[in-house]
Amino acid sequence: MRKIEIKVPGNSYPVFIGSNIFNRFHEFKIFRKYKSYFLIVDKGAYDNHTELINDFYNQLSEKKYLHLFEANEKNKSFEELKKILSLLIKNNFGRDTLLVSIGGGITGDISAFAASIFSRGIKYIQVPTTLLAMVDSSVGGKTGINFANTKNIVGTFYQPEQVLIDTVFLKTLPRVEQICGLGEIIKYALLIGDDFWGFVKHNLQMLLDMDKKIIEDVIQRCVQFKGDVVMNDEKEVTGLRKILNLGHTFAHAIEIEQKHSIKHGQAVIVGITCALHLSNKLHLLNDIGLEKYLPLLIKFNDEIKIQNFNSRKLYQLMKRDKKNRNEEIKFVLLQRAGQIAIDVEAEKEDVMYALENGLQYFKV
Ligand SMILES: NC(=O)c1ccc[n+]([C@@H]2O[C@H](COP(=O)([O-])OP(=O)(O)OC[C@H]3O[C@@H](n4cnc5c(N)ncnc54)[C@H](O)[C@@H]3O)[C@@H](O)[C@H]2O)c1
Known part of the structure; x- marks a missing residue:
């Protein structure tokens, strides 16, 4: 144990x-x-x-x-x-x-x-x-x-x-709940860095097959990382804990807009995909990075189905996010695995671009 x-x-x-x-x-x-x-x-x-x-x-x-x-x-x-x-x-x-x-x-x-x-x-x-x-x-x-x-x-x-x-x-x-768990694991892989990203990517099948050692290694790594973040910013006041919300500004809006027809973990996968596109559009994440991280996120796109979506409604829903200040949406974005930018503001047209580009992989 x-x-x-x-x-x-x-x-x-x-x-x-x-x-x-x-x-x-x-x-x-x-x-x-x-x-x-x-x-x-x-x-x-x-x-x-x-x-x-x-x-x-x-x-x-x-x-x-x-x-x-x-x-x-x-x-x-x-x-x-x-x-x-x-x-x-x-x-x-x-x-x-x-x-x-x-x-x-x-x-x-x-x-x-x-x-x-x-x-x-x-x-x-x-x-x-x-x-x-x-x-x-x-x-x-x-x-x-x-x-x-x-x-x-x-x-x-x-x-x-x-x-x-x-x-x-x-x-x-059930398989759908495994994919949901994978959504947060992918988030941790991006937060922790390329070594854990590589580990998750390399052991993906064993992870989905619930290999005892791999699954315990992954849980331990995620919990340890979250514990370290929480230790330094328990109540999300210094800003550090905000990194745990990577992709979640998009995800929470998508869950609501889709009337919970997709689950939280699935929405996290879609949300991170949008966040990567926004990171790239704002020149935080370069094209090589985008191409490196996208395949794992869209690997399960036939198991995550987004019905006709309304980008304007999604944008309005994102404005309600708890992390916002003064009506401005504050995004958590990626520079590269292990390097996160918090409180990033973006023009509405860039957010729309990220939504259109991120959601396209998951459209029915
Ligand atoms: N507090 C936090 O820090 C935090 C972080 C991430 C997510 N969340 C929240 O977590 C929620 C999502 O949690 P979730 O993905 O666990 O979904 P969930 O709680 O809806 O559980 C998923 C489904 O699996 C079933 N289930 C549970 N255990 C099972 C088992 N062992 N075998 C078979 N079926 C089982 C449940 O009955 C349910 O139908 C969201 O509401 C999200 O906002 C909270």
Whole structure:
């Protein structure tokens, strides 16, 4: 089992990575520390791993509750948050409760948000069950829900007590969710640099075949990198953490404009493709760089389908992005793998150019 320590100001927590480690939960101190446990479990994960999750639940101390959550962007909402908070209150859970989130990024984000506001904050842990959640969303403490047609606009920064990454969950992950995880992995490859980019490219098939060592290496590399960024800019104030949003200004707008017919991780792939075109148009990324990085992004274009899109609406949606200041869209762009430019402003016509050029690979 591998262990990474995530350090944030005044706090630190472990991320454990391994195969078949969730069923060894007795070995983790945290499961002996609490008197009551409130589980929020992604229904997709539960249906595929019922016995494993039931075993875990049955062996917890007496006071416990299991809430099944249907993970989709529509349910990342105030309504579902209210249901969670009501269940916590109705069943007399207090501040001594450990909230355990088991699921993908949607389950993790809403669970963590509930933990951060219930009783002014209770402790929680993340047990990610999708590739995307393992390499990215389960670490770093960004919590939230969607509201007013805007992704993740209501939320908090609130770190977990522990993250337990068991790759056994990946065995049942549908192909589309693998591609979603790959979207964030490609993001990390571009953020980290050419050595990790080369590693991902070279081992792509083994990664999709869920090769145990490759997958753990990739998770470890992404989590370590994110941990280092979060350590230096936990609440996105110095600007460093913004690099994690590479491609996301485009991606969030695309998700909304396409009415969530494509998933977040797929939108990240399309969004990074647009971001690379914008980087090239603004002379940050040269033609050689663009040609080097594009093939991996468009490799799965027949599995990511963008319906008729409206570039003007996409542009308006991007103006709502949380990173913006004074109505100007602030982009995170690429100079080369490992070298990122933040807070880049662009003329509307250059953004339109990036949208048209980036989206063309994915049009139905
Ligand atoms: N907080 C952060 O830092 C952060 C970072 C990146 C993304 N996100 C958020 O994460 C979300 C996307 O997360 P996601 O890609 O994990 O999607 P998801 O949570 O929608 O899960 C994808 C699907 O897989 C199913 N599933 C989960 N585990 C499974 C398993 N082991 N086997 C079979 N099916 C399983 C789920 O039921 C769901 O239908 C987005 O809302 C995004 O905004 C947050």
